[in-house]
Amino acid sequence: MHFVVCAKQIPDPETPPSAFKIDPQKNEVIPAQGIAPVLSQFDSIAAEAALRLKEAAGDSKITVISMGAESAQAAIKQVLAMGADEGLLLNDPAFTKGDPHTTAKVLTAAVQKLGDVDAVFCGRQAADWDWGQTGLLMAEGLGWPSAIIAKGVALDGQQLSVERVLEDGYETAQAPLPAVVTVSNEFGEPRYPKLQQIMQAARKTVTTWTAADLGLDAAEVGEAGSRLRLEKLFIPEKEGKVELMEGDTATEKAQALVKALQGAKVL
Amino acid sequence: MTAETPDQQRPVRLIGAWFAPAVGASVLGFYGSFQLQEETGELIRHSFFNDVAPPAAPYLFLAALTGLLVFGFLRHATLWMVGQPTAQSVLREIPHRMRNAVRLGLAQDKVRRDRYAGIMHWCIFSSIIVLTFVTAQVAVHDDFGIEFLKGDYLNFFTFYGDLFGLVGLVGVGMALARRYFSDFHRIRWDERFEDHLIILGLGLVLLTGFIVEALRIAAEPSVFADDAGMLTLTEDAAPFAFISYPIARFIELFEMPGSQVEGAHFVSWWSHVTLSFSWLGLIVFTRLDHIFFAPINAFLLRTDSPGRLSRIPNLEEREIFGVGYIQDFSWKQLFELDACVRCGRCTEVCPANLAGQPLSPMHLIQDLKAHLADVGPAVQRVGHEGGDTRAVSPVAMVGDVIKDETLWACRTCGACVQECPVMIEHVPTIVDMRRYLVMDEARLPATAQGALENLETRGHPWRGTSLERTTWMEGLGDVPLFDGNQDYLYWVGCSGALVERNLPITKAVFKLLRESGASFGVLGQEETCNGDPARRLGNEYLYQILAEQLVMTFKEKNVQRVITNCPHCFNTFKNEYPQFDGHFEVLHHTEFLSGALRDGSLRATHPVGEDVAYHDSCYLGRINGVYDAPRQIVEMVPGANLVEMRRNMSKGLCCGAGGGNMWQEEVGERRVNHVRSEEAVRTGAQQVISNCPFCIQMFEDGVPAVQPEEEGRIRPFDIAELLERAVFGPGGGEAKEPAAAAAVSDGDRET
Numbered sequence A: 001m002h003f004v005v006c007a008k009q010i011p012d013p014e015t016p017p018s019a020f021k022i023d024p025q026k027n028e029v030i031p032a033q034g035i036a037p038v039l040s041q042f043d044s045i046a047a048e049a050a051l052r053l054k055e056a057a058g059d060s061k062i063t064v065i066s067m068g069a070e071s072a073q074a075a076i077k078q079v080l081a082m083g084a085d086e087g088l089l090l091n092d093p094a095f096t097k098g099d100p101h102t103t104a105k106v107l108t109a110a111v112q113k114l115g116d117v118d119a120v121f122c123g124r125q126a127a128d129w130d131w132g133q134t135g136l137l138m139a140e141g142l143g144w145p146s147a148i149i150a151k152g153v154a155l156d157g158q159q160l161s162v163e164r165v166l167e168d169g170y171e172t173a174q175a176p177l178p179a180v181v182t183v184s185n186e187f188g189e190p191r192y193p194k195l196q197q198i199m200q201a202a203r204k205t206v207t208t209w210t211a212a213d214l215g216l217d218a219a220e221v222g223e224a225g226s227r228l229r230l231e232k233l234f235i236p237e238k239e240g241k242v243e244l245m246e247g248d249t250a251t252e253k254a255q256a257l258v259k260a261l262q263g264a265k266v267l
Numbered sequence B: 001m002t003a004e005t006p007d008q009q010r011p012v013r014l015i016g017a018w019f020a021p022a023v024g025a026s027v028l029g030f031y032g033s034f035q036l037q038e039e040t041g042e043l044i045r046h047s048f049f050n051d052v053a054p055p056a057a058p059y060l061f062l063a064a065l066t067g068l069l070v071f072g073f074l075r076h077a078t079l080w081m082v083g084q085p086t087a088q089s090v091l092r093e094i095p096h097r098m099r100n101a102v103r104l105g106l107a108q109d110k111v112r113r114d115r116y117a118g119i120m121h122w123c124i125f126s127s128i129i130v131l132t133f134v135t136a137q138v139a140v141h142d143d144f145g146i147e148f149l150k151g152d153y154l155n156f157f158t159f160y161g162d163l164f165g166l167v168g169l170v171g172v173g174m175a176l177a178r179r180y181f182s183d184f185h186r187i188r189w190d191e192r193f194e195d196h197l198i199i200l201g202l203g204l205v206l207l208t209g210f211i212v213e214a215l216r217i218a219a220e221p222s223v224f225a226d227d228a229g230m231l232t233l234t235e236d237a238a239p240f241a242f243i244s245y246p247i248a249r250f251i252e253l254f255e256m257p258g259s260q261v262e263g264a265h266f267v268s269w270w271s272h273v274t275l276s277f278s279w280l281g282l283i284v285f286t287r288l289d290h291i292f293f294a295p296i297n298a299f300l301l302r303t304d305s306p307g308r309l310s311r312i313p314n315l316e317e318r319e320i321f322g323v324g325y326i327q328d329f330s331w332k333q334l335f336e337l338d339a340c341v342r343c344g345r346c347t348e349v350c351p352a353n354l355a356g357q358p359l360s361p362m363h364l365i366q367d368l369k370a371h372l373a374d375v376g377p378a379v380q381r382v383g384h385e386g387g388d389t390r391a392v393s394p395v396a397m398v399g400d401v402i403k404d405e406t407l408w409a410c411r412t413c414g415a416c417v418q419e420c421p422v423m424i425e426h427v428p429t430i431v432d433m434r435r436y437l438v439m440d441e442a443r444l445p446a447t448a449q450g451a452l453e454n455l456e457t458r459g460h461p462w463r464g465t466s467l468e469r470t471t472w473m474e475g476l477g478d479v480p481l482f483d484g485n486q487d488y489l490y491w492v493g494c495s496g497a498l499v500e501r502n503l504p505i506t507k508a509v510f511k512l513l514r515e516s517g518a519s520f521g522v523l524g525q526e527e528t529c530n531g532d533p534a535r536r537l538g539n540e541y542l543y544q545i546l547a548e549q550l551v552m553t554f555k556e557k558n559v560q561r562v563i564t565n566c567p568h569c570f571n572t573f574k575n576e577y578p579q580f581d582g583h584f585e586v587l588h589h590t591e592f593l594s595g596a597l598r599d600g601s602l603r604a605t606h607p608v609g610e611d612v613a614y615h616d617s618c619y620l621g622r623i624n625g626v627y628d629a630p631r632q633i634v635e636m637v638p639g640a641n642l643v644e645m646r647r648n649m650s651k652g653l654c655c656g657a658g659g660g661n662m663w664q665e666e667v668g669e670r671r672v673n674h675v676r677s678e679e680a681v682r683t684g685a686q687q688v689i690s691n692c693p694f695c696i697q698m699f700e701d702g703v704p705a706v707q708p709e710e711e712g713r714i715r716p717f718d719i720a721e722l723l724e725r726a727v728f729g730p731g732g733g734e735a736k737e738p739a740a741a742a743a744v745s746d747g748d749r750e751t
Ligand code: SF4
Pocket: B346, B349, B350, B351, B352, B353, B359, B360, B361, B409, B410, B411, B412, B413, B414, B415, B416, B417, B426, B427
């Protein structure tokens, strides 16, 4: 079997609020100084799902694909260290500033070029923009069934059996292979790589494909191909107000508090 | 210092004191042996009294014993040899090692840390030494024809023979009381049949010794009946046998026929000799082997700081990193296993054990020892045959023999190492197995994994912090950045910068440094973790990356002297960075501040009228021996009254955070910080003072748990916070302008 894991490198979600800055003119996040980008947490869980499936199926291969700049090598290496076999970086200036649609287009083209892929694993969403669409759009582009927000996956012959998180429980869905699965944090913690694997991963070379390699026209990807346009990027102001309850006795204060809370529609 | 309970052990270095009586008596014996002038009519010890045995008999015993000892040693040695070479050559620093062997092995410095056990052990030890010497003298006298046991010396000889027999019996009595008549004493936590054999056997040897002597005295009249002109012991020297002589007199009350007394003497002589040699034979089969192993292990003891973990060389080229198989330990680590006497001292002081968590260092050592005995011979054989030694053991050493949670529960606090009377070093052994778990197996608690991943990606272990490394600078005016020209780098550390509770500590240290007029700067945004949590958690690879980076930064910036407010950083810079060619002068803030108070550059003028309990952090106290500086600071704070906790100084109890446990869920009955908080509360003090950001966090968390009433609750502070109040007054006061050159304004710092 051949599994693909899609991995995105994102600005560190744990950037301290005071260090998180945006450029309102360009509508862009200014990368925080000294804070390195990280692999989106959901994608590392997707990698964990693929790895467990590989262990169950035996004789399988995992390719990790990331669309991004050269720095995204680090995200790819991280998944390689976890146990993926090959890394693939989709890097082309034309790919930048796209939307989920164009991202899915690029990733789809890569999966198609790989050819023999049996399943694609994505995080349920990228932890920076939280769109949660790329996986679904890939399934659309590939013409494959998809199961999203998975908390468990198992191989069942040529079928994939997926436990999907619902609001009040979970359901089990079956999908014929090939298929696309997006994995949720309920799946469990991603593994910690063994040092042997970290060192092996460091020695592996990651293949890079450009738009030309994928046979994509620069006009249909990245900013040029985007259907979504970012109107305004801003950091919401948070305001805190303190109101002291007046009253001579505790009962009076409590009554005033209840009234105030009702007024604020909290109660 | 207050007269509470400062550790009594420290200044005592009178090695000889313990030995004086035993050695003195022996020296006198030698002296006596040179008084060989023939003086007729003088009282002399009669050779081959009562013809008890052919003269060769004891030598056959001795030969058998020697053979047995050699056999036993070789049998052990073949097991140790399955281990790896040691990191530090044991043939380096011989004088240092000899000192250790004398001080820790012969003078038993560690044994004496428990006073009762110290006295007991000295009684038994000196008795065995002296009585062996007594026996040897008899042998020389009887068998080699050098008849020196005569005259005044014979009187003395007779006296001290009995004296040390008695001393030995006192020791045995103390041992029996501890083993059979006290509550569940630590020495019974892993009790075995051999323990009874050893102590009762020794008691019997000593008792039969007295009986032989008494019967000899009693039998003299009949033995010498034909030899009328002969002087007998009874008439002169015998009364010096102040124990045996009365027994002899007592025996005489029964008016047994001479032949019966002679017969009894014959039987008791043989019993005594057989028992003695059998007892010595126990050395080969029981923990009595510590007679040899303890001083040898003292010799083998590391000569560098106990705060230093070994550096794995050439990590990049290795295939195994930690110790997951018994043969991956060094031979010295395997040797240690055999030295353990199951005394329970380590477990008694282990914070994890005190909190009912799944770690007992004694059992850990014993389990490893049993595992070595189980699989060692096969490992050795397979190794010789060139087979796969890793396939030998049917069980996993790490996982089955030693449980994962046992390894994770360790605080690397060093209390076990400090107490172990046979100088076993548990901490490196535990960390070696952690290294296996983390680097070879990638099997670790999720929380520890989170901390390590955070270190990898963000350069600090504090997952989810919303602070920046410069947040603490707010409101302090200009904070000088280190530019290579100042005297000191003030190293804030991750805990000092990124944990809300510790910001006031960092600010306090900063203000005090500035007030003292010291020339110093900080690294601000350029600080990254020095790697200590990674190393203690077993990720040596990550540690080396971080350490090498930081050593480079320090060198680039021309850092010579560092002041830290975290004892873990202190230990790492001071003891571990030299492994990476980073040699810096490192001070903990308490050392610097107490110096500044002494030389008058800081003045504590505002009274703080409270009792303060002082908590020794493991990495400043026990591991680096800084006990006085912080206490001096408290003493120089007007009005502050220092109270000592029950466990203090080198016997201080860990707060629970060490060894990466700051970032782990604790498993077990209780949490260590609750245990320690309870001890702080029990002092009745209003404040508990420490010197480590981890300890403060642990107290902040532990105190409310053991003292739910907010009213009158003990408050945890860093010693710098206490001093800040005393120097600047309750509100923190106005601070002087910084003395240093390079300064950043608030605006610059934003980027
Ligand atoms: S170092 Fe401390 S926590 Fe670890 S085993 Fe020794 S006493 Fe226990």
